[in-house]
Structures are given as structure tokens and as C-alpha cells.
Amino acid sequence: MQNTTDNIYVLVILGMAGTFLLVVSFIFFSIRNQNKLLRQRQHFQQAQIDHQKELLRAVIESQEAERKRIGQDLHDDVGTTASGLRLLIEMFKPGDDVKAHEDFTQSTKTIIDKIVKDVRNISHNLSPSTLRYYGLAAAINEHCTIINQSGKLEIALVNNAEQALEKLPLQTSTALYRVLEELLNNTIKHSGASKANINLNIVNDMLHIDYADNGKGLTADVELVKKGMGMQNIESRLLNINATYLLEPYSGKGFHIKIESPIV
């Protein structure tokens, strides 16, 4: 072997310097990396907290809106009719006139019937009895029939999940019913659509709900739509039953949402 003329001491010094640089840079990069990861995690957590707050806000706001609506219904319908009834009773002067007595009885009965009907409508809105007694399919059917009869919208309901819907827990069916109700409300109020389709299917033990209308659809920015109170309300209801949803952004071609919910 050829004798080397390298100075071993220089090699030692170079080795020390090289390793020192290597280790210091390694530690420096490790610090930078760890701190960067930490910042990313913090941002992510903050975003999650903000989102939760938004959802909570939407729930509170929708509760308030619901209370306001019930209050208004009670005041405008029941309250006004009851006042009218009181006035009628006050105005009535009992006499020998049988005809007047019969008219009075008839009017009060009609007004009482109206009050009963109003109260029934309000309570139905609050908690649909069909949902409780006959299940989600019947409740959706009933709601669609009412809307179809009103002529505001033509709804085509295809239900391929009849048996599965019967087994749904009340909490899940109530949430899904409210979501569909909200979607139909949105279609009627905002989309200008004339038709809506609801398809219910079972795929891999999951309930798939396809909702579509032929209205003006969403804006291209789905995130913006998700920030709206209606969508946040829908999202928090779906989150609560472990369901997921997918919004399809195709502005001008109608609105389309796919919901997947576990059956059990």
C-alpha cells in the first residue's frame, strides 16, 4: 500500500469541524421543522374551534328564528282569532231571536275550529306527529304532498330504502327530516326552481339521499355557501348523527347535495 502523506492531525481538526457543522445544522433544521409543525397544528386547531363556534352560532340563531316564527304564528293566527272570538262573545246579546243565536253559535264554532287547526299546524311544524308514529318515509311523503298541493314546487320522491327507513332511530330520522325540510325551504325561497328530486337508496349499509333541484344553483364558491346559516344548520344536524354530505358546485345547473348517513 502506498504511504500517505496526509497529516492525521489536520484530518482530526477537519473531522471535528465537519461534524460540528453537521450536528449544529441538524439541530437547527430539527428546531425549525418542529416549530413549523407546531404552528401548523395550532392553525388547524384554531380553524376547527372557529368552525365549531360557527356551527354553535348557527344552531343558536336558528333556534331564535324558530322561536320568533312560533311567536309570530301564535300571535298572528291563534292570538288574533281568539281576540276576534272574545269580541264576538262580548258583542252577543242574548235575546229571543233564535236565528241570531244560531248564527252566533255557528260563528263561534267556526272560529274555534280555526284556532284548533292553527294550533295543530303550529304543533305539526314543531314536531311532526307523522314522523313519530309512521316514520321518516311517511313524514317526507306527507311534507312533499303538502308542497306539491300548494303548487309552489313539483317534488318527485323515489324511495328505494323503505325498510331501512323504518328501522332508523327517531333522533336520526328527525335530523334527516329537518335537513330535507330546510333543503326544500331553501329551494322554494331562494332557488326559483320548479322541480325537485329526492332519491333515497341503501348502498353498503348506508342511507344515501340525493337531493337536486332545477333552480339557479350554488355560487361557484362552495365554502361561501357553507358559511350561510342554513347550510351550517344542516351541517350541524348531520354531524350530530355522524352523517356526511357533499355539495356539488355547478352554478346555473341547479342545486345538488348528496347525504350519506349510517343506518344504525
Next chain:
Amino acid sequence: MLYLIYVTYIVPAAILIPVLTGIKNYNFLTKPLKVILWFLVFQGFANVINLTMIAFHYYTTPLFHVYSIFEFLFISLFYSKFYSVKKQKSIYALIAVFTVLCIINYLFIQNKIEFNTYTRPLEAIIIIVYSMLFILKQNNEEQNWGDDAYNWINAGILIYFASCLFMFIFSNYLLGAGKLINRIVWGAHDTILLLQYILFAVGLYKCKTQRITSTY
């Protein structure tokens, strides 16, 4: 002259910085940090003995053989505190094996006036592995790097042992080298040691903000 003051007084005295910081915060120190404080106290005594032996013109090489055993013991104990009892037992076994190796090396292999160039680099390599495993573990912690006292201690240990590995390997060659070379190499060693003391001091100072590190 300046070099002699730096190597003989400044660097050995600099150990007082982490030691005093540790003593001041002793009530806040966790078990691993207490191990480091005791290691520094031991190192301080070893420095005093080393300097005394040099003053009386004794060979200090045997001191390094004994020093390595305790150095490995303290640093292994420090890292063992981050692991489960089962893994701690493996580290204790490693300490025992390394101690036996050092004794055999001193009695039968490197028993002349020479450094322990077989066991010290081995010690350094094992400690580098400890340190790397620690970094791997710390990457999962959700905390700012600088807020964790252990990160500073680990950085000090890694920089010192990795940088001085070459010196440990070739220390016997350095015995026969000229004055200038020895001054450069030992000067560099002492500077890295000084850096280690400073990093230890920061670590012992940061103990107040210390969080519990998970053991697995």
C-alpha cells in the same frame, strides 16, 4: 498565555454557570434535570482533580478511563427517564456492560499511558444514538422547541459528543503531536464544552416552564 487562561481557568470555571443555575432552580428540577445537575457537579470535581494532577505533573490519562464510566452512567440515566420501565432496564444493562468493558480495556488492553480510545468513542456513539432517539420522540411533542428544557440539554450533549468523536478516536495520536496541534484540538474541544455548558444552563433555567414528557 491567553490560551492557557482560557483552557485552565475560563472553561473549567464556566461549569459554574449551569451548576449555579441548577442549584437556584433546584426545587423546580425534574428527575432527568437533577441527573444532569449531579453530572455537572461530578464533571466539576473531575476538572479540579485533572487540573491538580497536571499541576503536580502526573499523567491524567487514567482519569479519563474512570471518567468515561461515570459520564456514561449519568447520561444514560438522564435518557432512561424518558422511557418505560422495561426500556429503562435495558439501559441499566447497557451501563453494566459498558462499565465492564471499560474496566477490561483499562486493565488489559489500553493499560499504558494512553487514552481510552476504544471505549470513549463507543460511549460517544451510544450517546449519539440516545440523542437521536430522543429527537425522534420529541418530534411528536406539541410544544415550542425552545420551551422544552430537555431539548437544550439534548442539543448540548449531541453537539459535544458528535463533534468530539474524531478527537476521542485520535486522542492517542495527539499525545505525540506538536504543541500547536494540541492547542488547536483541545482549544476546539474546550470551546464545544463551553457551548455545552451554556446549553445546559439554558436547559436548567427553562425548567420552570417544563411540561411532563410522555414515557412509552
